[in-house]
Amino acid sequence: MKSQGLTRFCIFFSLALSAGTTGLWADGTTAIGLFSRRGETILSKEIILRFPIFLSKAYTRAKKGRVMYPNEFARLREEQKIENRVVYKPEEYEKISRLIDGGHLVTGEIFEYEEKKKDEEGGEEAVVPEKKYVYVRLHHYDCSTRKLVTFNIYSQPETILVDMLRNILPLEKDRYLAKPIAGGSKISVIVPLEGVSLNDFYGYLLGHNYDLRVLSGNDMSVHYLNEFEPLRDIDSRRISYTTPKIVDDFSVPPLSAAGDNEANREDYNEFAALWSKKVNGFERELARTLSGIRTRTSADYLIVLRPDGKKSFARGFDLNQGGLIWFQDSFPAKSSSTSDMLEAMVKEMQRPMVTLPEEQFQAIAEEKDRMTAQGASGGLASVAILDFYDRTNTVLYTWLSSSLSAAIDHSMKRIFEYDRANEKLSLEVGGKLFKTPADVNAKTLKEFQKATGADYLIFGFYSVDPKTGNLSIDSKVYDLVKQKGIGGAITESPVDVRLFNSVDEISQGIVQDIFSATQSQTK
Amino acid sequence: MKRILFVLGAALILTACRSTRNNYVIREPIPKNSNIAVLIEGENDLKNAVFMEFMRGGYEVKAFNATDFYTTDDVLDVKSLKKTAFVTNLFDPKNSQRQVAVADKVFENIYKLHLFNFENLKAEMLQSLQKRLGIRYVILLSLSRWDAGYTWARAIKLDNMQLVFVQNLNVSRKDDVKSVVASMIDIMQKGK
Numbered sequence: 001m002k003s004q005g006l007t008r009f010c011i012f013f014s015l016a017l018s019a020g021t022t023g024l025w026a027d028g029t030t031a032i033g034l035f036s037r038r039g040e041t042i043l044s045k046e047i048i049l050r051f052p053i054f055l056s057k058a059y060t061r062a063k064k065g066r067v068m069y070p071n072e073f074a075r076l077r078e079e080q081k082i083e084n085r086v087v088y089k090p091e092e093y094e095k096i097s098r099l100i101d102g103g104h105l106v107t108g109e110i111f112e113y114e115e116k117k118k119d120e121e122g123g124e125e126a127v128v129p130e131k132k133y134v135y136v137r138l139h140h141y142d143c144s145t146r147k148l149v150t151f152n153i154y155s156q157p158e159t160i161l162v163d164m165l166r167n168i169l170p171l172e173k174d175r176y177l178a179k180p181i182a183g184g185s186k187i188s189v190i191v192p193l194e195g196v197s198l199n200d201f202y203g204y205l206l207g208h209n210y211d212l213r214v215l216s217g218n219d220m221s222v223h224y225l226n227e228f229e230p231l232r233d234i235d236s237r238r239i240s241y242t243t244p245k246i247v248d249d250f251s252v253p254p255l256s257a258a259g260d261n262e263a264n265r266e267d268y269n270e271f272a273a274l275w276s277k278k279v280n281g282f283e284r285e286l287a288r289t290l291s292g293i294r295t296r297t298s299a300d301y302l303i304v305l306r307p308d309g310k311k312s313f314a315r316g317f318d319l320n321q322g323g324l325i326w327f328q329d330s331f332p333a334k335s336s337s338t339s340d341m342l343e344a345m346v347k348e349m350q351r352p353m354v355t356l357p358e359e360q361f362q363a364i365a366e367e368k369d370r371m372t373a374q375g376a377s378g379g380l381a382s383v384a385i386l387d388f389y390d391r392t393n394t395v396l397y398t399w400l401s402s403s404l405s406a407a408i409d410h411s412m413k414r415i416f417e418y419d420r421a422n423e424k425l426s427l428e429v430g431g432k433l434f435k436t437p438a439d440v441n442a443k444t445l446k447e448f449q450k451a452t453g454a455d456y457l458i459f460g461f462y463s464v465d466p467k468t469g470n471l472s473i474d475s476k477v478y479d480l481v482k483q484k485g486i487g488g489a490i491t492e493s494p495v496d497v498r499l500f501n502s503v504d505e506i507s508q509g510i511v512q513d514i515f516s517a518t519q520s521q522t523k
Numbered sequence: 524m525k526r527i528l529f530v531l532g533a534a535l536i537l538t539a540c541r542s543t544r545n546n547y548v549i550r551e552p553i554p555k556n557s558n559i560a561v562l563i564e565g566e567n568d569l570k571n572a573v574f575m576e577f578m579r580g581g582y583e584v585k586a587f588n589a590t591d592f593y594t595t596d597d598v599l600d601v602k603s604l605k606k607t608a609f610v611t612n613l614f615d616p617k618n619s620q621r622q623v624a625v626a627d628k629v630f631e632n633i634y635k636l637h638l639f640n641f642e643n644l645k646a647e648m649l650q651s652l653q654k655r656l657g658i659r660y661v662i663l664l665s666l667s668r669w670d671a672g673y674t675w676a677r678a679i680k681l682d683n684m685q686l687v688f689v690q691n692l693n694v695s696r697k698d699d700v701k702s703v704v705a706s707m708i709d710i711m712q713k714g715k
Contacts, residue, residue, distance in 0.1 A: 296647060
């Protein structure tokens with residue numbers, strides 16, 4: 001307005017609520033949990049294996065805290081007897097919050113076209129698009145806000161991993177903005193303001209060069225703040241922002257046998273249809289309504305604002321794509337007054353998300369392509385595990401030599417996707433090249449790599465501590481491409497059932513070493 | 524409580540806004556001879572006074588919201604239709620009694636869609652005026668708080684619901700409907 005903006009926008013509630021805050025970066029631990037999949041495809045395996053690595057790499061670069069790998073999270077989860085799920089119940093999230101120090105949990109669902117699909121008559125194969133796509137639902141739970149953000153990512157197999165990173169990386173505490181809604185944009189606004197203050201707000205937006213397409217205020221009716229509260233949780237085609245609920249019960253309740261008569265059945269069918277449309281089909285229904293608004297107003301965005309102190313929130317929808325693109329629950333406002341809140345909301349609507357520079361995403365994409373091209377079976381690392389050297393000087397523990405390598409292989413397979421290099425060939429070549437520990441050097445490692453094609457080599461020694469009688473296992477991990485050691489650990493254990501726990505520890509250590517090595521390659 | 528706060532807030536707005544005599548933003552002029560509909564709250568004599576000013580200003584004023592002896596508020600309170608008594612949030616994660624519920628989920632979603640659809644349908648209804656009556660602009664005008672010392676107006680181009688004019692105007696004892704509406708029309712036609 002001519003008298004300049006919202007500073008004159010003179011709304012002062014008597015409540016002295018403190019201003020909202022902005023959490024720019026989500027710090028702390030981000031644990032990676034279950035990624036469900038429809039089948040054991042190479043692509044789904046690659047996503048599950050590579051995503052933690054690249055997320056960790058990206059978070060390190062963006063200084064967004066530590067990534068807890070799936071094996072570590074699984075161990076903590078199992079200790080607390082929490083089930084393995086993609087989306088948890090509210091009380092389970094509370095437990096998980098304690099496990100990961102109030103950090104974040106990322107889980108997902110991978111959907112792919114099935115390779116072969118029979119049509120209903122069982123004859124010919126159904127048409128599968130020539131260019132296959134993959135659809136991933138990525139769930140991010142923030143223990144501090146108790147909110148679940150779900151990204152629906154539809155991409156090509158070659159780009160899905162980087163697209164997952166692109167989506168999740170900019171996420172801030174209770175804020176996400178897919179793209180800034182800058183001045184000049186065509187916007188429609190729904191906001192609970194009465195005539196004069198709505199005019200002032202519209203004047204403020206016009207002053208910032210927004211092209212307003214009127215929804216709120218196209219008649220004399222007024223929304224009230226409380227009417228907006230249900231819009232805080234929104235499921236949409238692109239992004240959903242919700243509070244976790246009890247999900248098991250979201251199905252149509254069965255029709256009671258006692259009330260099973262024609263009239264009741266009719267009512268029930270009507271309700272079931274409504275359920276199907278409004279629960280399962282909510283995202284579709286919402287997209288249809290948003291499309292209607294787009295048709296009528298030619299606006300590109302629909303903005304819903306609830307300026308109400310600490311209870312404020314903003315939601316923005318892309319009317320062209322029909323999905324949520326902006327959510328924010330706290331604002332860096334000067335005060336909790338409606339005018340300051342609205343001013344902060346408009347500023348936040350224009351503030352871009354902080355993410356990695358594009359060249360870093362490109363570097364990650366190239367690294368991913370390189371990893372995919374390496375190794376056997378479509379990019380999974382090839383790992384050779386040799387028998388462990390027996391240094392006990394007694395025949396009592398000879399059996400452990402091959403048992404340890406088999407146990408480590410078994411244990412690693414539970415937490416890490418890889419291909420074990422040809423066992424027979426590895427043992428044969430290893431037996432010739434590495435007769436003593438002193439034989440392990442760059443030259444022999446290179447020869448071993450050339451002969452077996454493996455990316456990593458694992459072996460070690462075990463001996464008995466004469467004082468305690470415990471078994472000491474010294475494991476080694478080598479990067480065969482770089483011909484150097486990348487890790488290892490010495491673990492001590494009594495020779496009883498506890499030995500299996502030690503094997504698990506060794507396996508986890510090896511997997512971490514391999515992860516760390518792959519990360520350092522692209523840093 | 525919310526409503527009380529809202530009313531309180533609105534009252535404070537009104538008081539504070541008096542400091543400025545006349546605030547407006549206009550995106551484009553609304554030329555004479557344009558077909559317009561004027562939405563105004565109030566009695567029929569007041570409406571007539573306003574319509575006369577617009578007609579004197581050279582506008583083709585279409586009879587909308589003034590086609591009978593009743594006002595909208597008398598026969599149909601649109602506001603009450605919208606207020607579906609959604610007083611409390613249906614889902615409360617802290618209250619086990621409010622957690623489950625397929626039905627709650629259905630109703631919650633219906634409410635959300637209702638809110639968006641309500642806005643969509645209002646726009647659709649207003650745009651139907653363009654097709655049926657050839658109306659190009661809708662002028663919303665509130666003189667109901669004249670006693671409190673302010674009026675406001677808003678103009679919407681129906682082609683795409685674009686907001687082309689907003690104005691908040693403080694009124695004094697010297698003002699009358701004629702002078703206030705005439706000054707609004709003057710701005711609308713000059714476009715600056």
